[in-house]
Amino acid sequence: MIDLLKGKFSQYSNFYITDTESLTVAQVTNLRKHCFDKQVEMKVAKNTLIKKALESIDAEKYAGVYDSLHKVTALLFSENPKDPAVIISGFRKANNNEKPVLKAAFINGDVFVGDNQLKALTQIKTKNELIGEVIGLLQAPIQRVLGALQNKDAAKAEEATETPATEAPAATEAPAAEATPAVETPAAETPAADTPAAEEAKPE
Numbered sequence: 133m134i135d136l137l138k139g140k141f142s143q144y145s146n147f148y149i150t151d152t153e154s155l156t157v158a159q160v161t162n163l164r165k166h167c168f169d170k171q172v173e174m175k176v177a178k179n180t181l182i183k184k185a186l187e188s189i190d191a192e193k194y195a196g197v198y199d200s201l202h203k204v205t206a207l208l209f210s211e212n213p214k215d216p217a218v219i220i221s222g223f224r225k226a227n228n229n230e231k232p233v234l235k236a237a238f239i240n241g242d243v244f245v246g247d248n249q250l251k252a253l254t255q256i257k258t259k260n261e262l263i264g265e266v267i268g269l270l271q272a273p274i275q276r277v278l279g280a281l282q283n284k285d286a287a288k289a290e291e292a293t294e295t296p297a298t299e300a301p302a303a304t305e306a307p308a309a310e311a312t313p314a315v316e317t318p319a320a321e322t323p324a325a326d327t328p329a330a331e332e333a334k335p336e
Contacts (some may be wrong), residue, residue: 133181134181134184134185134188135170135179136175137175137177137181137185137186137207138167138188138329139208140172140173140175140209141186141194142189143191143209144173144210144212144218144238145236145241146209146210146212146218146239146240147162147196147207147208147209147237147238148207148210148212148220148225148233148234148285149182149200149205149207149234149235149236149237149238150206150207150208150220150232150233150235151203151204151205151206151232151233152176152204152205152206152231152232153203153204154231155232159227160206160243161232162167162223162230162295163206163219166199166219166222166223167208167219169218170210170212170218171210171211171212171215171236172209172210172215172216172219173208173209173210174208174209175206175207175209176204176205176206176207177204177207177261179201179202179203179205180201182201182205182207183198183201186198188269193241194238195324196236196238196243197236197238197246197263199245200235200245201235202235202237203222205235206232208220208322209285211276213239213240213242213253213256214253214254214255214256215248216237217234217237217253217254217256218254220232220234220240221249221250221251221254226251227286233247234246234247234250234253235247239252239253239256247289248303292316
């Protein structure tokens with residue numbers, strides 16, 4: 133059992149220590165099902181064995197959880213740091229019960245002790261959520277710049293649409309050229325040919 137627990141503690145960087153003492157067999161079975169659906173492993177073990185397994189890995193690293201190893205203990209192992217907290221919280225509401233009680237949680241090297249930490253653990257950010265937030269923060273300045281440029285272009289387009297087109301000045305009508313009076317060229321008088329008048333026939 134110690135070797136099995138050592139393997140789980142080495143495999144997972146997140147685990148919860150809960151008290152399931154007052155739960156019925158049916159309730160424990162139901163809790164296991166909820167854990168299975170969320171890919172959370174549930175192990176019930178003696179406190180002395182749990183402590184020995186932790187001490188054999190790194191006694192100082194896990195020192196903060198030793199005082200929580202009392203009464204009946206069920207361990208919840210998970211890759212996602214907040215899934216066990218969500219399961220416990222949902223199970224309590226569904227059964228109108230205050231069990232299982234959260235005794236402690238070990239999350240990526242940090243220790244949370246006490247049942248009053250449960251709500252905070254349900255709101256903890258997962259790795260993917262944090263990455264998403266960081267990406268969002270990095271993209272925000274770029275999006276603001278692009279948005280400003282788009283708004284500027286839109287404003288220019290709108291301004292161009294509202295500005296009336298400049299009227300081209302009407303073409304100046306050139307004054308009609310005054311007709312130059314035609315110079316009357318005197319018709320060349322053709323001199324009459326001096327044709328000798330036919331002599332009148334003299335009366336005989």
